[in-house]
Amino acid sequence: MFLGFAILGGLVSLIAIFSLITAFHQRSSKVGASALLIIALLLTGWSVWKLPYWSHQKAADNPTTESTKKISSNSGQAFDSQTSQTTRADNEKSVNKQLGKSLQKIGTMSFDAKTKTYTLTVTNKDLQSTIRGLTKHPEQAKQAKWPRFVNSFSKTSASLKKALGTGYTFQIGLKNQKPVLIYKDGYVTHNKFE
Numbered sequence: 253m254f255l256g257f258a259i260l261g262g263l264v265s266l267i268a269i270f271s272l273i274t275a276f277h278q279r280s281s282k283v284g285a286s287a288l289l290i291i292a293l294l295l296t297g298w299s300v301w302k303l304p305y306w307s308h309q310k311a312a313d314n315p316t317t318e319s320t321k322k323i324s325s326n327s328g329q330a331f332d333s334q335t336s337q338t339t340r341a342d343n344e345k346s347v348n349k350q351l352g353k354s355l356q357k358i359g360t361m362s363f364d365a366k367t368k369t370y371t372l373t374v375t376n377k378d379l380q381s382t383i384r385g386l387t388k389h390p391e392q393a394k395q396a397k398w399p400r401f402v403n404s405f406s407k408t409s410a411s412l413k414k415a416l417g418t419g420y421t422f423q424i425g426l427k428n429q430k431p432v433l434i435y436k437d438g439y440v441t442h443n444k445f446e
Contacts, residue, residue, distance in 0.1 A: 255303060261296030268292050340416075341365065347415055351408075359424075369421040370412065371431070383425075383432055386445045393445040402433060402443055410438030 268289035275282045344363060351370060352361040359374040374380055382396055393399070409422045418437050425431035434442035 255299075257299035258296055258303065261292050261299055264292040265289060265296055343416060344368075347412065367421065368419050369423060372422070372424045373427050374424065375427075380426060387432075390445040398445055402440060405433060406435060406438055406440060409435035413437045 268285055271285035272282060272289055275285050344365060348361055348363040348370060351372075355361060355372055358376050358379060359372045362371045362373065363369070364371070374383065382398075386393055386396060386398065405422065405424065409420075412420045412422055420437070421441075422435040423431035424433040430444075431442065432444040433440065
């Protein structure tokens with residue numbers, strides 16, 4: 253998003269510079285072009301500063317790095333695995349929170365630590381009706397673009413594997429029903445409509 257603002261701000265800055273040059277040559281008012289140039293340069297600078305490339309956090313602010321330092325400094329002590337477990341639990345909660353935010357338009361997220369399962373319970377009315385319709389007529393899955401939907405969540409499952417390691421399950425379903433899609437480590441293990 254900020255990259256778009258930076259590019260757009262750069263273009264507006266160029267236009268403002270040429271407007272200012274034209275105002276000098278024609279001996280007309282330079283106030284409007286100057287104000288536009290100043291605003292465009294400020295917004296462009298702000299947008300460039302907010303780009304993800306520029307990291308404003310120190311390594312110590314990262315909880316993963318902090319816990320890694322604790323583990324390495326306490327190596328050989330009995331509570332190392334407990335610290336590691338706490339970190340894993342924190343990471344799992346963090347991932348659940350991030351998934352909840354990014355998928356809130358589709359449904360609600362939950363996580364079962366015992367089975368390492370993330371569950372997306374669909375609350376979106378359109379998707380609910382699609383799933384109910386496909387339950388009655390699974391042969392219409394291609395028309396409903398179900399394979400594309402399935403593929404997009406394979407990427408989510410692969411991201412879970414990358415962030416947390418292997419063995420995590422991601423499933424999608426309606427409330428109080430068996431899941432219609434189950435993923436593990438980036439692969440579909442169950443697709444009700446295939």
